[in-house]
Amino acid sequence: MPAHLLGLREWNAENIEEILARSFFLSGYRERKLDNLKGKQVAALFFEPSTRTRFSFEVAARWLSADFYNFPVETSSVLKGETLLDTIQTLKSMGLDALIIRHPVSGTLEWLKDRVDISMINAGDGSHEHPTQALLDLFTIKKQFGCIEGLKVVMVGDIKYSRVVRSSVRGLKEMGAEVVLVGPPTLLPEEFRRAGVEISWYLEKEMKDADVLYLLRLQKERQRDGLLPSLKEYVHLYGLTAERLSLLAPGTMVMHPGPLNIGVEITQKAMDRLNESSLPGINVSILRQVENGIIVRAAVLDYLFKGGGQIG
Ligand code: NCD
Numbered sequence: 001m002p003a004h005l006l007g008l009r010e011w012n013a014e015n016i017e018e019i020l021a022r023s024f025f026l027s028g029y030r031e032r033k034l035d036n037l038k039g040k041q042v043a044a045l046f047f048e049p050s051t052r053t054r055f056s057f058e059v060a061a062r063w064l065s066a067d068f069y070n071f072p073v074e075t076s077s078v079l080k081g082e083t084l085l086d087t088i089q090t091l092k093s094m095g096l097d098a099l100i101i102r103h104p105v106s107g108t109l110e111w112l113k114d115r116v117d118i119s120m121i122n123a124g125d126g127s128h129e130h131p132t133q134a135l136l137d138l139f140t141i142k143k144q145f146g147c148i149e150g151l152k153v154v155m156v157g158d159i160k161y162s163r164v165v166r167s168s169v170r171g172l173k174e175m176g177a178e179v180v181l182v183g184p185p186t187l188l189p190e191e192f193r194r195a196g197v198e199i200s201w202y203l204e205k206e207m208k209d210a211d212v213l214y215l216l217r218l219q220k221e222r223q224r225d226g227l228l229p230s231l232k233e234y235v236h237l238y239g240l241t242a243e244r245l246s247l248l249a250p251g252t253m254v255m256h257p258g259p260l261n262i263g264v265e266i267t268q269k270a271m272d273r274l275n276e277s278s279l280p281g282i283n284v285s286i287l288r289q290v291e292n293g294i295i296v297r298a299a300v301l302d303y304l305f306k307g308g309g310q311i312g
Pocket residue numbers: 052053124130133163164216217218257258259
């Protein structure tokens with residue numbers, strides 16, 4: 001059976017620790033090309049836009065000496081009506097060993113798993129899961145704080161449509177963090193309580209003692225039902241403004257998976273203050289997350305190919 005990384009739903013702390021340990025190990029060799037995946041052929045199939053995820057997988061795979069191919073969805077027979085299943089079977093016949101797939105439909109990879117015989121890594125499926133983003137965020141947090149257990153992580157924004165939240169909640173809870181999800185009631189489903197997290201409508205109250213403040217992008221491409229009556233009011237209540245920045249305790253880390261919508265989840269003024277470092281002790285990790293994405297994605301590829309086996 002091929003090894004996959006479909007989501008973090010089935011992962012436990014031990015699996016996560018293994019990826020984090022492998023990431024710390026690999027990060028010592030970032031300056032040098034490694035041959036861990038020599039002879040392996042990996043392709044990216046992205047049915048949604050991406051900058052960081054797709055490119056960091058490419059850098060990671062090449063760093064470990066795999067052959068990496070970008071499948072050109074926009075000029076392929078997908079446009080002639082070829083199904084996803086046929087496309088994947090065709091790629092498998094060409095000798096590819098693993099596919100990194102991003103798709104707008106939640107659960108796509110779960111559905112494919114029983115129908116194709118090739119390793120798959122989920123690079124984001126609809127609002128469902130984005131496991132490598134969650135793993136690279138856990139790595140970034142562990143690097144900064146030395147541990148994850150006991151930290152208070154406040155995630156604010158569009159919880160309802162965020163695949164990052166779904167994977168991160170699982171990972172953070174497994175690692176013993178306290179997770180608080182904040183957003184307007186229309187974007188904050190009650191069902192998250194079942195995952196053992198707190199939910200709150202009040203950003204200012206929650207951010208004061210946060211170790212990590214994690215900003216989430218409004219997934220406008222997925223919101224079809226007018227869940228946000230006024231963008232201005234949303235920014236007023238849930239955006240990171242310059243005034244709110246001063247509520248953060250020294251040592252708080254501000255994270256965002258990218259792409260950043262300045263003027264929505266964070267205002268230009270707040271961004272300027274963060275860039276000027278006029279706030280001693282507040283730590284912005286947005287670019288570090290990108291850097292760590294290469295290391296963690298390399299660790300995931302290495303894990304799957306070197307017999308880490310089937311999880312998720
Ligand atoms: C996230 C995604 O695509 O889900 N971004 C990313 O992978 N860097 C988050 C987002 O698009 O808001």
